Amino acid sequence: MSSYLISGASRGLGLELVRQLSLLPSSQVSSVFAITRGPSDQLNKLISSQSDSSRITNVVIQDLTSAQDVAAGVSEVEKHLAGKGLDVVVNNAGAMTFTNGKVWDMPGEDLAEIFRTNVVTAQVLTAGCVDLLKRGIAKKIVNISTTLGSMTQVHKYSWASNYSYKISKAAMNMLTAQYAIGLGQEGFTTISVTPGWLKTDMGSAQADLDVEVGVAAVVDIILKSTVEQNGKFLNIKVDGWENAEGPNQYDGAEVPW
Known part of the structure; x- marks a missing residue:
């Protein structure tokens, strides 16, 4: 049994x-x-629909960039775990904006805000959970990233003007690498995962995949990930999308940094 x-x-x-x-x-x-x-x-509706509503616990942390707020939230999680450790942390909180123009038209305030939302939150939350994760069995840290944050594939997505998002996700990938180095010898598996372009409020209705499809593929990666994949950047696998036309292919392969 694993706790998430x-x-x-x-x-x-x-x-x-x-x-x-x-x-x-x-x-x-x-x-x-x-x-x-x-x-x-939406979350309350989901919880109330469960046959065992105790399996899902909503923990409110108003500011994920605040070590104090995160510590209070983690303390609540620890109480629910009743002496057991935490197994998996998934850093999914994020935001995306577009710049009307070139990268030099991107306001510094926009970059700073997106960086805080997409990177600083992951750092503060993960750091706050490390002690609980060390007491867990799975010891997994999963950072939700994107191929738009791949330095190798930067020209592939040059048409997209969500510069602050790309930059922040490249930074998150480096955060993944640092945690992989820092905790790898303690049996941790820290990975970045790209969930694909999903039909969410952020992804829009024009996206490639229904959210259920992309998330199912992400769950598959999380469940199957091992210490041998520590420090890797992984793509989801969706049948029929391995060699799709256009910028996005979902082949289950490792993504180049």
């Missing part, structure tokens, strides 16, 4: 992760801690 903590769980990819994990047998998933900044009607 997922940030950005009020909607979209995070909410669907909570839903799909909660549907797995208790022998695989014992509890899911859904982190939100405040009350979420």
